[in-house]
Amino acid sequence: MELDTVLISRLLTAMTLGFHIIFATLGVGVPLMISAAEFIGIKRKDPHYRLLARRWTRGFIISVAVGVVTGTAIGLQLSLVWPNFMQMAGNVISLPLFMEVFAFFFEAIFLGIYLYTWDRFKNEYIHWLFSLPIIIGGGFSAVFITIVNAFMNTPDGFEVENGAFAAVNPIGAMLNPATPTKVFHVLSTAYLTCAAILAAITAFLILKKKATDYYKKALKLTLALTFVFGVLTVITGDTSAKFLAAHQPEKLAAAEWHFETEEGADLILFGWLNDAHETIGEIRIPKFLSFLAHGDFNAEVTGLEETPEEMWPPLWVHYMFDLMVTIGFVLPAIALLYFILKKMKNRQEHNKGMLSLIALSGPLALAAIEFGWIYAEEGRQPWIIRGYMTVEEAATSSPYIGLMFILFLALYILLGTLFVITLRKIFRDNPAEEELEKHYPSVKKGDES
Amino acid sequence: MSYEIIGISVLWIFLYGYLIVASIDFGAGFFAFYAKITKQDHVVNQLIARYLSPVWEVTNVFFVFFFVGIVGFFPESAYYYGSALLVPGSIAIILLAIRGSFYAFENYGSKQSTVYTFLYGATGLLIPASLSVALTMSEGGFITEENGVVSLQYLKLFTSPLSWSIVALAIVSVLFISATFLSFYAARAQDEPALKLVRHFALFWSTPSIIAALTTFIFLSQHNPGHYENMLDLWWMLGLSVGFFMIASWLLYMGKYYGIAFVSIMLQYFFAFFGYGIGHYPYILDPLISIHEGATHESMGIALIIAFIGGLLLLVPSLILLMKLFLFNADYVKGKK
Ligand code: HDD
Ligand code: HEM
Ligand code: HEM
Numbered sequence: 001m002e003l004d005t006v007l008i009s010r011l012l013t014a015m016t017l018g019f020h021i022i023f024a025t026l027g028v029g030v031p032l033m034i035s036a037a038e039f040i041g042i043k044r045k046d047p048h049y050r051l052l053a054r055r056w057t058r059g060f061i062i063s064v065a066v067g068v069v070t071g072t073a074i075g076l077q078l079s080l081v082w083p084n085f086m087q088m089a090g091n092v093i094s095l096p097l098f099m100e101v102f103a104f105f106f107e108a109i110f111l112g113i114y115l116y117t118w119d120r121f122k123n124e125y126i127h128w129l130f131s132l133p134i135i136i137g138g139g140f141s142a143v144f145i146t147i148v149n150a151f152m153n154t155p156d157g158f159e160v161e162n163g164a165f166a167a168v169n170p171i172g173a174m175l176n177p178a179t180p181t182k183v184f185h186v187l188s189t190a191y192l193t194c195a196a197i198l199a200a201i202t203a204f205l206i207l208k209k210k211a212t213d214y215y216k217k218a219l220k221l222t223l224a225l226t227f228v229f230g231v232l233t234v235i236t237g238d239t240s241a242k243f244l245a246a247h248q249p250e251k252l253a254a255a256e257w258h259f260e261t262e263e264g265a266d267l268i269l270f271g272w273l274n275d276a277h278e279t280i281g282e283i284r285i286p287k288f289l290s291f292l293a294h295g296d297f298n299a300e301v302t303g304l305e306e307t308p309e310e311m312w313p314p315l316w317v318h319y320m321f322d323l324m325v326t327i328g329f330v331l332p333a334i335a336l337l338y339f340i341l342k343k344m345k346n347r348q349e350h351n352k353g354m355l356s357l358i359a360l361s362g363p364l365a366l367a368a369i370e371f372g373w374i375y376a377e378e379g380r381q382p383w384i385i386r387g388y389m390t391v392e393e394a395a396t397s398s399p400y401i402g403l404m405f406i407l408f409l410a411l412y413i414l415l416g417t418l419f420v421i422t423l424r425k426i427f428r429d430n431p432a433e434e435e436l437e438k439h440y441p442s443v444k445k446g447d448e449s
Numbered sequence: 450m451s452y453e454i455i456g457i458s459v460l461w462i463f464l465y466g467y468l469i470v471a472s473i474d475f476g477a478g479f480f481a482f483y484a485k486i487t488k489q490d491h492v493v494n495q496l497i498a499r500y501l502s503p504v505w506e507v508t509n510v511f512f513v514f515f516f517v518g519i520v521g522f523f524p525e526s527a528y529y530y531g532s533a534l535l536v537p538g539s540i541a542i543i544l545l546a547i548r549g550s551f552y553a554f555e556n557y558g559s560k561q562s563t564v565y566t567f568l569y570g571a572t573g574l575l576i577p578a579s580l581s582v583a584l585t586m587s588e589g590g591f592i593t594e595e596n597g598v599v600s601l602q603y604l605k606l607f608t609s610p611l612s613w614s615i616v617a618l619a620i621v622s623v624l625f626i627s628a629t630f631l632s633f634y635a636a637r638a639q640d641e642p643a644l645k646l647v648r649h650f651a652l653f654w655s656t657p658s659i660i661a662a663l664t665t666f667i668f669l670s671q672h673n674p675g676h677y678e679n680m681l682d683l684w685w686m687l688g689l690s691v692g693f694f695m696i697a698s699w700l701l702y703m704g705k706y707y708g709i710a711f712v713s714i715m716l717q718y719f720f721a722f723f724g725y726g727i728g729h730y731p732y733i734l735d736p737l738i739s740i741h742e743g744a745t746h747e748s749m750g751i752a753l754i755i756a757f758i759g760g761l762l763l764l765v766p767s768l769i770l771l772m773k774l775f776l777f778n779a780d781y782v783k784g785k786k
Binding site: 070076077112 | 517530550554753759774775
């Protein structure tokens with residue numbers, strides 16, 4: 001019975017976070033895309049881009065609503081489901097959680113202003129300026145919550161006395177070793193994901209309708225951003241791996257099925273494990289694990305043998321890691337392919353195959369976010385605060401947790417369904433072509449080419 | 450002043466802020482629904498939407514601020530409240546989630562739907578009811594701890610007159626605060642038909658609100674005499690609260706100075722809420738968590754206060770801007786922008 005409560009607590013948290021993270025990622029990244037489109041629109045006096053900003057905002061506000069309510073859920077659940085964790089860790093890590101609230105506050109206020117002041121100012125840049133606090137607020141929410149998560153991986157900034165945290169240094173706890181790489185990777189992936197999703201929606205619409213100027217401009221902008229943030233993600237992902245090698249070697253080793261400490265270690269892609277912990281059917285890239293871990297093809301990489309077996313993370317995280325990394329290379333490659341086609345003489349960039357690939361990149365990016373978090377969280381097991389408290393010790397003892405799981409599952413299914421229905425309705429009832437005429441009648445109609 | 454006193458004061462002020470802004474929001478949801486089923490929605494719902502649309506997310510953050518702050522300053526409370534409140538807390542989350550998201554689905558998304566409006570109105574009353582369990586619990590006597598397992602005594606909770614009187618007080622207050630605010634807003638918008646309707650709501654709910662407050666006070670004296678005695682020592686705060694209630698009711702009745710009427714109600718609740726809160730001292734959860742023993746380390750407490758001051762420097766100007774653009778901008782309120 002004891003263990004069942006723990007398992008359900010884990011599943012409940014995983015479900016809530018897995019759901020929240022979708023909307024949280026959109027909340028971090030989409031404002032940047034909106035702001036970029038509005039800025040270009042004002043600067044070039046191009047109504048297409050400004051309409052783009054308006055329409056993205058309209059979808060964004062729906063996702064913010066779901067992000068806010070699921071975020072409120074996870075915030076309360078931290079205390080409800082993990083009371084022992086919050087009691088212990090609250091002493092050390094409440095500062096960034098508290099600061100996160102200010103970031104939300106800031107974001108919420110300016111989002112309200114941004115939404116309801118589209119045509120209120122003579123100088124159009126004033127309205128655009130209001131998008132900046134939204135980007136900053138969303139970005140800093142991500143920074144602060146990621147710091148909390150970093151602390152759980154490499155706790156720092158306190159001493160232990162009689163089993164409790166003492167001599168707390170809140171700033172030290174925030175600047176724990178995991179913070180820099182984690183923060184940058186989370187931010188770059190959020191921007192990448194949003195760019196890819198918006199590109200995918202645009203490509204999908206072009207496939208369904210036809211390639212008007214409006215859609216072409218949207219596609220070019222979002223794919224350019226996908227490429228930039230895609231490359232950035234590969235870089236920040238690489239630094240994340242180097243951080244793991246130095247501070248959390250068992251997580252990297254579990255992801256790479258790297259059992260024995262050795263020099264010049266190979267990178268293992270996919271494959272499977274037999275009972276004797278030997279890999280079968282894998283793709284081996286010689287010495288690349290050493291490079292990933294230390295930037296040197298002959299460096300020594302710590303293996304799982306140095307961690308007691310009962311403290312190993314589950315070995316299936318290997319697949320999560322591999323899928324994430326694969327997607328990490330695929331996304332910028334798709335964007336690059338588009339620009340190569342565009343540069344070529346006969347201009348084939350809007351053919352069906354290319355557009356289908358782009359339409360796929362949005363779901364892929366979201367999947368990579370989920371894989372990445374599952375890897376990061378499962379890779380920390382069995383710890384909730386690495387080295388100090390296990391997940392089992394942290395969970396609630398309430399017998400009602402199973403019932404709560406079912407209630408929340410129903411809630412998320414409902415919210416997810418209505419989210420999709422509402423979005424489709426908004427955009428179907430109000431096609432871009434009509435809206436362009438309504439808001440900017442000066443644009444001549446036959447603008448498709 | 451010690452850091453834990455500063456901490457609890459800040460949190461109590463924010464909880465008071467949430468009480469006001471959330472009451473406006475929750476009550477408005479109920480009135481919107483009521484107006485719809487009595488076919489008066491064309492009169493008020495435009496007005497309600499113009500106020501609520503830009504600010505609902507801000508309202509939610511007040512709440513997040515409070516619960517993040519309380520586990521930050523008083524991590525012990527996460528243990529007891531967190532363990533005991535799993536069920537009522539989860540129900541409150543679900544209601545809040547339905548309310549917030551459906552509001553967005555309806556307002557930014559599809560056309561009006563009676564189901565959404567109903568849920569929006571119903572949750573407006575159920576959320577204060579479910580959140581008030583935490584307040585009842587803080588009076589002590591509703592939880593047990595055995596072998597490290599903390600549990601809430603549901604039977605005791607559901608049969609306690611104190612708990613039901615707090616629920617009633619919460620609901621009635623929500624309606625009263627909200628109706629008075631909407632009267633002020635309608636008066637600013639010079640929207641006579643809407644004003645007539647919401648002023649009627651405000652007058653209707655004024656008497657029940659003071660009755661519910663007195664009833665709660667009486668049941669409190671039976672359940673937790675210590676807290677009751679402490680509150681009696683603060684008789685002047687309670688007196689001021691009643692005084693402001695009378696001013697507000699009078700102004701509403703006369704149909705004048707709606708702004709002052711609303712401020713009086715804010716002061717009425719301010720004095721009652723702080724009289725209640727100060728009387729609760731030194732306990733956060735009577736008698737298990739006291740402010741002094743349950744507080745976080747000093748270094749963290751001070752860091753939180755510094756972060757708080759920094760945060761306020763950022764937020765206050767932004768909030769003023771928000772209010773200037775939407776609440777005090779006559780053209781916006783009238784619907785011209
Ligand atoms: C679009 C999403 C996405 C993409 C394409 C990638 N990642 Fe990632 N990754 C994440 C989304 C993500 C994430 C969801 O943001 C995680 C989960 C936890 C975290 O800190 O970031 C993450 C975690 C994470 C970690 C664990 C960090 C930790 O636990 O401290 C490593 C080592 C990498 N990533 C490495 C990479 C590499 C080498 C990539 C290759 C190109 C890559 N990621 C692409
Ligand atoms: C333990 C994990 C988390 C907790 C406790 C949490 C908490 C919250 C809360 C309470 C809200 C609602 C705030 C409001 O009322 O406005 C929220 C929304 C949000 N969260 Fe989370 N969050 C978590 C994970 C994350 C992560 C990992 C990110 C980013 C990578 C993130 C980014 C956001 C953003 C941007 C919002 C604003 C809503 C939106 O714009 O969609 N959160 N979160
Ligand atoms: C700050 C407090 C946090 C706590 C107490 C916490 C705790 C947990 C626990 C116990 C699990 C279940 C792991 C398991 O399956 O055994 C989990 C899973 C997960 N967490 Fe964290 N976590 C926190 C922060 C975060 C943050 C900031 C994120 C970012 C979004 C996050 C993302 C996830 C995800 C996506 C999963 C699902 C993994 C899976 O499917 O197994 N967590 N978390």
